[in-house]
Amino acid sequence: MSVVDLLPLTVAIPLVGAALLALSGHWIRRMGCDILTALFATAQAAVLLVLWLHTAHGSPGHSPASWVGGWTPHRGESVGIVLVGDPVGVGAALLAALLVLAVVAYSWRYFDEPPARMPGTFPALVLLFEAGMCGFAVTGDLFDAFVFFELMGTAAYALTGYRVEDPRPVQGALTFGLVNSLGAYCSLLGIGLLYARTGELGMAQIGHALGAHRTDLLTVAAFVLVLTGLLVKAAVVPFHFWLADAHAVAPTPVCMLLSGVMVELGVYGAARVYWTVFSGAGGIPAPAVRGVLVCLGVVTALLGAVMCWQQRHLKRLLAFSTIGHVGLFLVAAALLDPEGAAGFALYVAGHAGAKAALFALTGVLLDQYGSVDVHGLFGRAKALRRSVGLLFVAGGLALAGLPPFGTGLGKSFAEHAAGSWLPVLTALFVVVSGVTGGAVLRAALRMFAGAGRRPGESGGPQTSGEGEEPEVRDPGRRVPRTMIAVPAVLLAACLALGLAPGVGGVFGRAGALFVSRADYQAAAGLPGPGATAPPPPLPDWTTAGVALGLLSTALAVGLAAVAVWGPARRGATARAARRALAACSRTLVLPLRGLHSGRLGDDVAWLGAGVAALLGAFSLLR
Template sequence: MFDYHHFPVIAVMILFLGAFLVEIFGAKNKAVRNTIAIVVAGISTVCIYALIKPVFFDGEVISYWMGNWAPVSGYAIGIGYEVDALNLFFALLTVTTFFLSGIYSIRYMEKDEHLGHYYTLFLMLSGGVLGLVLTGDVFNMFVMIEIMTFAAVALTAFRNRSFGALEGAFKYLALGSIGSSMTLAGIAVLYMSCHTLNMAQLSSILGSQPLNPTTVFAFALMFAGLAVKAFIVPFHTPAADAYMVAPTSVSMMFSGMVNKAGVYGMIRLCYTIFHAMDQSSLQILLVAFGCVTMFVGVTMALAQHDFKRLLAFHSISQIGYVITAIGLSTAVGLSAGLFHAMNHTLFKGLLFLTAGAVLKATGTTNLDKLGGLSKKMPLTTICFLVGAFSISGLPPFNGFASKWMVYQAAYAKAVTTGNFFYAVVTIVAVVVSVMTLASFIKVTQACFFGQCPDSLKDTKEVPFSMRLPMWILSVACLASGVFYNFVYEKVLYPAMVATLNTVKYIDSMMGAGYSAAAGVQNHLVDAPRLSVWDPISWLLLFVICLVAICLVVVLGDKTRGRLSDAEGEPQDGKYATFFGGEHALHSHVGGSDLFWGFKKDFKGYFNVVQGAHDGNVNTYASWVVIATAVIAIFMVIFVK
């Protein structure tokens, strides 16, 4: 029972068992429900963390056949679970996210009704995502995608009296269902040519001969279906609505686990099953999608008035970084993509948790109505600032390290291939990072600094069990940024090597020597160790500069920092700040007022992009269909 080979299956099944037990026992009794949910989530977390030693440190690949149905004469006949370092990497992100979200939702959801259903759906969503990242069978992956989609839609519509919850859930269901149907059609076409459903055997069949148009068409369909789950532009529209209307503990799970599951699916598809990442056409496709996603995400975020919708668009934009880095198909690029995925889970989870704290304390997420919360909720403000610095890529937090690796990977690719496109990609990545910083300055000013409106005079800090996950994530953000080398050596390097080592993946599942008999080899074999920057010396420099600036300000001229009276009369209204000093009345610079010049200059572009998001389910579905058609045509022509 305690053989660690059983731990992946136990981790997934205990979550489903917990969901069913909450359904039986937890409808009326709050203590039983919370206990079952936290205990089950805790057991699952411990099982997955206990696999770190065999898989990361010793380099073993756990292969597990359900029902002991081992392959018969070289053909896989059972459902297999295979855990190598890439699977375990994403599984660690998943369990961390849902465990912290479970702790957070005990106090966050306490005023809602039907909480038995909430915890059932919460555990089913967690079980579905964990099953997706641990499985080695392509149809089991589809079933887990469906479980994940249903639980996610139901949780989006959970607070069904709040604004837009039902319509967001309906759009998520419609577009998610189209994506799942395309994935299933792709699996059926793949079965038609390969007659197997096991990922390792598919990998060896597809790696031993060149791709024919049937398998390329299957690739295109599965690629589009998994892209709907990963919320890449133009499949991103349900994400923007769903993250906004779901309860915030659930939004944190969406942005932390659900789109990472889509990213994991795409990595498995492109790198392991189809062996297609050494073709430059596929690299250009992935990088192009990534760039468009980055850019559209951040420009839409600049124009938002709702806190959670802004965070949703930033989430979409950061996934664009991950897809760009993965599409570069170099060792540095792949590890940059994985590092940014991990950091995105940490800092975006933190940001969503602070948004939930603001929502619970004040009752609104409209940026035009918030303000000056740093005096009422100081601890939340500190956590929010850690998250905002991380996402903008400021040292010494983890966002800087991973974004630096992405820029480095893109630039190195531009130098080695001499293709101007990759230089453009580097420039776009840096510009998007600057715009992310601008957007978070806007949010910080609008929500936490400035004057506090009268309606928010008596907001209090949130309870301790809601602050605890925020503290844990803030410490993790800082630690993974400062101890970057440790994270790279112990966590990212094994995951990256495992992704590129297809031979080991196949041989662990199907028996030693199988891939050699089929003629499959590893394509990308170089995996240099890298040292990017030295955070400790940067931190020292930062502290010295900070001390110097403080000394200059404190010891300087006493009249510095005071405004003199303007000639003529002081103006009224909100611009009185700039003329009348602090004697003006309500001088709060709201969230919509920053960067108004930028938005005015690019009015045409903003009108087009915002007008295209018109909220109509038909429009969004037509984007999905057109994008799938473009992907299919591009791949059938260019991918060989």
Template sequence: MGAALLVLGSRLLPRSAVDVLAGGFAALTAADLAWLWVRVGDTPHGRAISWAGGWTLRHGQSVGIVLVGDRLSVGLALLVSALILAVVAYSWRYFDEPPAKHRTTFSALLLVFEAGMCGFALTGDLFNAFVFFELMGVVTYALTGYRIEDPRPLHGALTFGITNSLAAYASLLGIGLLYARTGELGMAQTGVALAHHSGDALTVTAFVLVIASMLVKSATVPFHFWLPDAHAVAPSPVCMLMSGVMVELGVYGVARVYRVVFGGPGGVPASAFTHTMAALGVLTALTGAIMCWQQRHLKRLLAFSTISHTGLWLLGLSLLDPSATAGTALYVAGHAGVKAALFGLAGVLLNAHGSVDEYGLHGRGRDRPLAGALFLTAGLALAGLPPFGTGLGKAIAEHAAGESSGWLTAVFVVVSALTGGAVLRAGLRIFYGAGPAPSPSISDVETSGDGEEPEVVDCERTVPRVMTVVPAVLLAGGLAVGLWPGVGRALAAGARAFEDRAGYLADVENLPVPGSAHPVPSTAWTTSGVLLGLLATATAFSLAAVAVWLPAHSGTWARDLRTLAAAGDRRLISPLRRLHSGLLGDYLTWLTLGLAVLMAVVGGQM
């Protein structure tokens, strides 16, 4: 409704009225979802069910569309609405330059983007999920290439659009295979109908195809190549949404579709899902962390950090354990505020200096002490510093992963240290001029981040203050997630409902709901969680300090370390960097190969 009114009234309303209208609809949506969040917690089984148009089940079958809200799905929709509201405020002065219609179009697209993301989080219908997901994708394509006068955003938008469209066709084909076998499109009904069949090649093929678009949207390796290219050129407010909540919806979709549709008899065995997705999560986490550390383009650095954390979330949800799910939900909530704040601060640098190059900005951010303090704080939070929500979520998820396999705890610590350390390194250099001016390494290519076009093009006006205030509020939100026990308790109850497949099916089919087999997990801070968070944070700061100040030392040990780093750069980083070629054909080849390998791996465990 808000998007439609903005488009219809754009020729009649003054600029200030457009801003108020966009902000008002964003605030009303957030308030609506906050009320729903509270009401869902009051229901007997933690779910709210609504059939669109009253087309309910008849004799176990339906042509209707069902919406299902629990604390996790409503919580994700609420997170979407909160970030949309923050982005509307952040971009308040973005389009002061003529033509004024740019502001109206941008705001309308943001509200449609919100509709797609909220709809995907709440739907209980496979085809409807596809429609909402692709609505989200089409709007992201438009927002990524919003600056059509610059060929780089257009290239990034085309890469995003074509890669995600191919994955969407794969998902639609998978939904068609399921419909041919079961005659149903509702997730719950499809899951029930699959129980009358045996798991076979069609089941495996449908599963991999259905989750294809979700794996691509979540930027899971090897389906991730589009994300750093798109983030490098998309407007900063769009990056805040893509990394803050869009990729998280992809991971949520994989877990939801498996748990409801394929998690029972006739579907994919739990061991096959856990082993495959956990391996994919570890690969994604480590690849993203390594690539994040060696970036100098700030927006690409943050994009690879998102890819790395996507791997941790996929790993947590693959365990099919309420405690790991609760920790992952907290991790996502805390990360959304921290990562959106970092992209907002990168936008401040871009608009103040026309650059997001860590090397070229060395010492140029000294005149922005508040932005510098916020940037370093966000880096510490990204590393898992207690009491931020990222630290609490990481502690709970890594404990559950460690109980499954002890070495997985090390993955959480290493990934958090590398991604947080990369942000701290950039913050120390840019805002404090720490260490000597860095020199390019052997793996550096054209994506330096220098010579970018400012997003506020009027060079005679200062960067709007709201662009620093909004990141501060977002960071405060990430801190509140870790400090407010009520958030953890609510998400823990939601995690139990999320993992209760029998309860979900019974609620949708309006049958008596059996008691959950899982207790509500604890989301309180533990001594081990605090210590591991401090270890990851200390490691992150140590890595950043070594990277910043090592070049200034001339001792033998320093030369040996630099030689070792150069060898690693040449043998590991450069080959990995060459895989991220920027060529669309390469990315589509990896997409096709990845889906084929997934089918073979999952099929081999049936």
């Protein structure tokens, strides 16, 4: 058995595990379910780790690929499905597997009262979710990608609405499901159009066949439609409305997966589809893609940062910070160069550790106090200051990009790539990571230290986070050790990612392979030049990277301090500043918050408008 044969296993292991758990959950009780889940999750992570070590450290020739079921191409044609294990794809799957492992450990003692009849449901759904994510990350077939996309979607809707007793999770899951499935069907329409043009379904094969025809309206429509589903999953403005609603209500372990890896897979998919399908002759010209997607990324990042600052519901705050970071990821990936791709991959990996840790710590607060409302928890969490509080602050600093966290290194790569294309983008990276990190630090200061004035009630549309159902019904119990250990390990992993020597070399090579159309086509069995020249390795930390990381951290700390202690300051300047801020908030921010109405009709209308705008933009720029 060679390493290539491990590729199909990455889908098979979690699927088999999910089926086993769903079938045997009746008989083997809680403990058995936990052990079985842990076994399958560990096996999956181990397989992906072996694959990743193989692909990331240089397989000569090209990335490994496996034709499922032995349906290899016959005289250049195949009806089979190919799985391609390039470093970024396998890395994304590995990230999903590691987060699932963390979630399994975290929820070991989390749902102390699982549904009595079916203790296997939750872990089975988590493994199904994992199968969808890993399959989506490694598949080289566009229709197969749609199926995995829907598989991870369906598992995610069910997990979001897992606590069916409470109406809000059900509402969030319904919006999530309706909007995401509509986006997925748009993608399928695009896939149908591509099949009509080329008669192929493999990504590399479609890309190859598109070259026989000039770029016309059908190509543009297909590109926009395929992109729609992926951008909905990635929660890019104006397709982002479902995200905060779903994240605010999903059980905490599910939030860790949604925010940590699923949303980022949307950006990954968009970049993958562009490079393999549309980057060659007969595709979409690179300047058009770069211009439009970087614009979308900038708007998404700014909106995420502004809305994140406004939230008092802790999970919603973290959800909007995810939107802000996804905007940055989209900017990095849409630069369409190897360094941007490397920065995107590393930033996503670091962000997953920090964000999942923050959600996990929020889960501890929900467990202890039955609330995720920052205002309601004002000063109440002092008892947890030394454990949860410290980790929470560390998570906020990691989010802001403090060196040497992995987020900081990823940010410095992406920042450098973005800054050399358009210098103002550097400022965007600093501001957005500073504001989102600052919002987390502000919440930490208020909850764990009771610092500053008790925040007053503000008007306008908002979700408070009071009256949440605690996810664990055992008041007054001690915080289970795993619930502290898991976020600590996640943050340590984020730190290790930034400190490990040679990270720049590994990710630089991964990014170069990700944007190499020739390598992908060779892997998928098409004739072509094959191997590309090895890229110059990226330096691990540069002076500019460290300085910008420190700058965004200082911005985060400063913003948090001003927000907490500012309202108590006396003096004419402070009063004038407060008045100006209030006016700004009334005219700019309140209408923005009003747009997030949480109504299904509005979300779908925005989706339609977004598709129309993208169609217009790309047909003008083609």
